[in-house]
Amino acid sequence: MSDVYVVGVGMIKFGRFPDRTLENLGAEAALMALDDAGQTIHDMQALYCGNVYEARGMVGQRIMREIGQTGIPVVNCSNACASGATAFREAWMSVKAGVNDTVLAVGVEKMGRGLLVRAGPEDGLSPEGILGSTTNPSLFAHMGMEHSRKYGTTAEQFAKVSVKNHHHSTLNPKAMYQIETPLDVVMNAEMISYPNTKLMCSVNVDGSAAAVLCSEKKAKQLGLMNRAIRIRASALASDPWSYHNLAMSDFNEVTRLAARSAYEQAGVEPDDIDLVELHDCFATAELVHYENLGLCKEGEAGRMIDAGETQLGGRVPVNVSGGLLSKGHPLGATGIANVYEVVAHLRGEAGARQVQNAKLGMTHVVGRGSACAVHILEKA
Amino acid sequence: MSDVYVVGVGMIKFGRFPDRTLENLGAEAALMALDDAGQTIHDMQALYCGNVYEARGMVGQRIMREIGQTGIPVVNCSNACASGATAFREAWMSVKAGVNDTVLAVGVEKMGRGLLVRAGPEDGLSPEGILGSTTNPSLFAHMGMEHSRKYGTTAEQFAKVSVKNHHHSTLNPKAMYQIETPLDVVMNAEMISYPNTKLMCSVNVDGSAAAVLCSEKKAKQLGLMNRAIRIRASALASDPWSYHNLAMSDFNEVTRLAARSAYEQAGVEPDDIDLVELHDCFATAELVHYENLGLCKEGEAGRMIDAGETQLGGRVPVNVSGGLLSKGHPLGATGIANVYEVVAHLRGEAGARQVQNAKLGMTHVVGRGSACAVHILEKA
Numbered sequence: 001m002s003d004v005y006v007v008g009v010g011m012i013k014f015g016r017f018p019d020r021t022l023e024n025l026g027a028e029a030a031l032m033a034l035d036d037a038g039q040t041i042h043d044m045q046a047l048y049c050g051n052v053y054e055a056r057g058m059v060g061q062r063i064m065r066e067i068g069q070t071g072i073p074v075v076n077c078s079n080a081c082a083s084g085a086t087a088f089r090e091a092w093m094s095v096k097a098g099v100n101d102t103v104l105a106v107g108v109e110k111m112g113r114g115l116l117v118r119a120g121p122e123d124g125l126s127p128e129g130i131l132g133s134t135t136n137p138s139l140f141a142h143m144g145m146e147h148s149r150k151y152g153t154t155a156e157q158f159a160k161v162s163v164k165n166h167h168h169s170t171l172n173p174k175a176m177y178q179i180e181t182p183l184d185v186v187m188n189a190e191m192i193s194y195p196n197t198k199l200m201c202s203v204n205v206d207g208s209a210a211a212v213l214c215s216e217k218k219a220k221q222l223g224l225m226n227r228a229i230r231i232r233a234s235a236l237a238s239d240p241w242s243y244h245n246l247a248m249s250d251f252n253e254v255t256r257l258a259a260r261s262a263y264e265q266a267g268v269e270p271d272d273i274d275l276v277e278l279h280d281c282f283a284t285a286e287l288v289h290y291e292n293l294g295l296c297k298e299g300e301a302g303r304m305i306d307a308g309e310t311q312l313g314g315r316v317p318v319n320v321s322g323g324l325l326s327k328g329h330p331l332g333a334t335g336i337a338n339v340y341e342v343v344a345h346l347r348g349e350a351g352a353r354q355v356q357n358a359k360l361g362m363t364h365v366v367g368r369g370s371a372c373a374v375h376i377l378e379k380a
Numbered sequence: 381m382s383d384v385y386v387v388g389v390g391m392i393k394f395g396r397f398p399d400r401t402l403e404n405l406g407a408e409a410a411l412m413a414l415d416d417a418g419q420t421i422h423d424m425q426a427l428y429c430g431n432v433y434e435a436r437g438m439v440g441q442r443i444m445r446e447i448g449q450t451g452i453p454v455v456n457c458s459n460a461c462a463s464g465a466t467a468f469r470e471a472w473m474s475v476k477a478g479v480n481d482t483v484l485a486v487g488v489e490k491m492g493r494g495l496l497v498r499a500g501p502e503d504g505l506s507p508e509g510i511l512g513s514t515t516n517p518s519l520f521a522h523m524g525m526e527h528s529r530k531y532g533t534t535a536e537q538f539a540k541v542s543v544k545n546h547h548h549s550t551l552n553p554k555a556m557y558q559i560e561t562p563l564d565v566v567m568n569a570e571m572i573s574y575p576n577t578k579l580m581c582s583v584n585v586d587g588s589a590a591a592v593l594c595s596e597k598k599a600k601q602l603g604l605m606n607r608a609i610r611i612r613a614s615a616l617a618s619d620p621w622s623y624h625n626l627a628m629s630d631f632n633e634v635t636r637l638a639a640r641s642a643y644e645q646a647g648v649e650p651d652d653i654d655l656v657e658l659h660d661c662f663a664t665a666e667l668v669h670y671e672n673l674g675l676c677k678e679g680e681a682g683r684m685i686d687a688g689e690t691q692l693g694g695r696v697p698v699n700v701s702g703g704l705l706s707k708g709h710p711l712g713a714t715g716i717a718n719v720y721e722v723v724a725h726l727r728g729e730a731g732a733r734q735v736q737n738a739k740l741g742m743t744h745v746v747g748r749g750s751a752c753a754v755h756i757l758e759k760a
Contacts, residue, residue: 047618055436056458058749061618071620071637074751075466076458078436086455090470097477238427238441240451257451369438371454 004095005219005228005380008037008212011340014176014205014328017110022054025208026108027066029333033104033210034067037224041068044212045100048075050087050107051332063106078332080367081279082236083107084209085335089234089373091213101218107337108208109330136368137201137282141193143251144284148195151299153287155195159186160305161283162200162325168312169322171353176205176328200283200325207330209337225380229343232360233265233376251285254372255292255364262374263294268360270294273316273376275345275355277338278364280323290318293364293374312353320345320353335373338363346379384475385599385608385760388417388592391720394556394585394708397490402434405588406488407446409713413484413590414447417604421448424592425480428455430467430487431712443486458712460747461659462616463487464589465715469614469753471593481598487717488588489710516748517581517662521573523631524664528575531679533667535575539566540685541663542580542705548692549702551733556585556708580663580705587710589717605760609723612740613645613756631665634752635672635744642754643674648740650674653696653756655725655735657718658744660703670698673744673754692733700725700733715753718743726759 010032017025026049034040041064049060055078064074079086084107091105147153163183169175181199189197219228237257239250263269270293278293280286287301295316296304304310310318321327321341324334342361344350359379366372390412397405406429414420421444429440435458444454459466464487471485527533543563549555561579569577599608617637619630643649650673658673660666670681675696676689684690690698701707701721704714722741724730739759746752 052436055456056432056434056460058458058460058747058751061749061751064618069619069621071617071634073616074459074618075470075616076435078438078456078458079454080436080438090455090473093470093474093477093479096479097473099473099476236453236455237451238444238454239449241449254451367438369441371438371441 002216004092004231005214005216006211006231006339006343006377007214007219007224007228008033008039009210009340009343010036011174011209011337012207013174014207014330017206022059022108022110023062023066025110025206026059026063026106029108029208029210030063030067030104030106033212037212039102039212042070044072044102044104046073046094046103048077048087048091048103048105050077050084050335051109052078052080052083053109059108060106079371080369081281081331082335082365082367082371082373083332085363085365085373085375086236086371088211088336088339089236092231092234095213095215101215103213104210105213105336106208106210107333107335109332110206111204111330137193137196140282140285141196143288144195147288151302153302155187156183157302157305158195158283158287159183159200161280161286162186164311165280165319165323165325168320168353169326172322172327175322175326176203177326196282196284202281202324202329203326205328205330207328207333207337209333209340211336211339227347228380229346230378230380231375232378233262235261235265235374237261237372239370250370251366252288252292254370255289255366258372258374259293262376266376268376272360273362274358274360275320275342276316276318276362276364277321277341278318279366280319280325281329283325286318289364293362312355317355320355335365338365339375342377346377382596384472384611385594385596386591386611386719386723386757387594387599387604387608388413388419389590389720389723390416391554391589391717392587393554394587394710397586402439402488402490403442403446405490405586406439406443406486409488409588409590410443410447410484410486413592417592419482419592422450424452424482424484426453426474426483428457428467428471428483428485430457430464430715431489432458432460432463433489439488440486459751460749461661461711462715462745462747462751462753463712465743465745465753465755466616466751468591468716468719469616472611472614475593475595481595483593484590485593485716486588486590487713487715489712490586491584491710517573517576520662520664521576523668524575527668531682533682535567536563537682537685538575538663538667539563539580541660541666542566544691545660545699545703545705548700548733549706552702552707555702555706556583557706576662576664582661582704582709583706585708585710587708587713587717589713589720591716591719607727608760609726610758610760611755612758613642615641615645615754617641617752619750630750631746632668632672634750635669635746638752638754639673642756646756648756652740653742654738654740655700655722656696656698656742656744657701657721658698659746660699660705661709663705666698669744673742692735697735700735715745718745719755722757726757
């Protein structure tokens with residue numbers, strides 16, 4: 001079966017847009033991606049949309065009303081923080097199936113203010129799930145503490161993740177924040193759930209990102225192969241065991257499952273990966289995911305951040321975009337924003353934060369409840 | 381590319397289940413479909429789930445918690461009343477892409493009581509959309525009145541749709557209602573929006589339905605070809621023009637677009653279709669869709685119902701299940717419940733309501749906002 005390519009990407013500067021509609025934010029990224037590919041909405045054969053908070057509200061169709069209604073199939077995907085990546089994956093699948101040659105994938109979110117999770121029974125949370133013991137901040141704090149217990153990882157090592165990602169974001173004009181944030185500032189910020197301070201929690205922003213996917217035949221026909229990025233692997237996984245009894249294991253096991261599947265599909269090893277955009281929803285999560293994604297050996301994540309291996313210029317730069325911690329985390333948009341970032345590097349168009357000679361990049365998102373998506377992209 | 385088959389179907393008796401969870405209803409249909417195919421959840425390589433009201437709540441994953449968590453990819457699809465059909469279509473696409481050999485598709489809904497639409501800005505409705513002039517009852521009443529204006533269709537002809545579907549449902553043990561409902565009872569029921577009385581509006585029920593999809597290779601390997609149903613066409617469309625200005629045109633044009641695509645894919649004509657499960661959310665809609673789906677010529681729908689052509693034993697029986705008007709309409713489940721019904725007839729297992737010698741069947745759903753899905757299924 002022939003390969004599928006990303007031939008256009010778009011992303012708005014993440015921020016807070018109380019005066020703009022969700023569909024208007026989605027439309028802006030969609031038009032950027034179409035423009036980047038030299039295409040219009042009339043060239044697209046389907047639209048896949050990822051969103052969380054308005055998932056039942058026909059968000060993809062509302063975006064079509066902004067950019068032009070052409071009658072094409074529109075599919076709305078919801079998979080918590082993996083919603084955008086799931087939409088991207090379904091778009092990939094539709095090209096792989098030979099059903100479509102050119103598809104638009106859009107991820108978009110307007111976040112509520114205040115508490116991040118506007119959760120309730122209609123989100124499928126049990127009463128326990130809504131109570132404090134398993135809010136996301138405490139869950140990801142616990143994930144870090146478990147790593148500390150096993151391997152002696154320190155609060156300082158976790159905080160260094162946030163220092164690194166804030167530094168990276170100073171090089172990314174589309175990040176919400178572009179502010180150097182030294183270690184003492186990170187560690188002395190308001191404590192949310194030990195060891196994560198406020199500056200070690202992802203930023204609650206509005207945002208959108210989009211990608212144009214294309215069959216090999218069509219990419220050649222349109223003369224787009226010179227900037228095309230090949231999708232080498234697209235993996236999605238859910239919890240491999242009961243979430244009720246093992247609230248902690250979820251994000252780890254599901255990530256390992258998706259990563260294994262992605263490496264197998266691509267036929268590559270973790271050492272082959274040149275950069276990673278992973279789900280740093282909390283600083284603790286980034287360190288633990290180094291191991292889940294096989295970027296280092298078990299228990300080595302603390303050493304890895306100390307050695308600077310994951311910062312720009314290091315062995316395998318992670319979250320050069322600034323990550324969820326400083327670029328921001330508009331849930332449904334994040335999966336496609338990761339694709340946007342990796343594509344920019346593989347094309348050599350990432351400017352001041354360019355990872356040199358990047359040939360293979362990985363994206364990773366994990367949503368609670370659960371869904372983990374891992375993609376491996378390659379310079380064509 | 382090889383064909384995709386439905387090798388198992390399941391559906392619960394539609395009803396009201398205040399004491400059961402959404403995922404429990406979904407799980408029951410899922411287990412029925414697996415059992416029907418002689419498979420278990422461990423044989424499935426992905427789950428696609430369609431739901432409207434809890435679309436952001438990881439419904440597919442919650443179903444997995446009931447039937448067994450195996451770590452497979454779970455995708456939640458939301459497309460208003462076409463949500464179940466969209467999940468079914470994405471499952472089909474994943475097999476067609478060669479990514480999966482065996483996939484489970486589930487549609488499930490627990491409806492609110494009282495007003496059908498718990499709508500608000502988070503459903504993407506404009507303030508106008510929430511007000512009375514474009515509630516669904518008035519929109520579909522208008523659709524009927526427009527047909528009356530153009531072709532002289534009478535209130536009695538519209539009412540006959542409901543008489544027919546209520547009659548059909550007396551033969552379907554899984555329908556919500558199994559009550560013969562004569563013309564005078566239908567016409568004298570409480571008026572909702574002329575010409576649709578209360579008995580000409582779809583029934584607000586909870587329900588679930590599921591299907592197991594399989595590649596040709598796998599179906600043969602498992603010895604399931606003797607009961608396999610081939611998916612000859614899977615089409616999805618959205619509004620081909622602005623919904624804001626032409627609130628009425630929506631359901632018609634989008635249906636014509638999807639139907640045209642389905643007939644083209646299957647390489648068949650409307651005359652070849654032996655039975656149809658179409659979206660009779662209101663009695664007016666069924667008549668108008670006869671023309672939208674090409675089952676009769678323009679303006680002939682009234683004559684078609686008068687002549688009994690769409691009742692069991694007629695030229696092309698429509699909604700032999702009882703339809704949304706009497707079987708019930710649990711939004712996200714409806715698209716897959718239609719597949720369940722057509723599969724039963726193509727297998728010759730529909731009991732008292734069997735359409736004799738059924739070889740080709742069509743399913744149709746249309747969701748507001750908009751999404752129309754049309755599938756053509758064939759006895760393998």
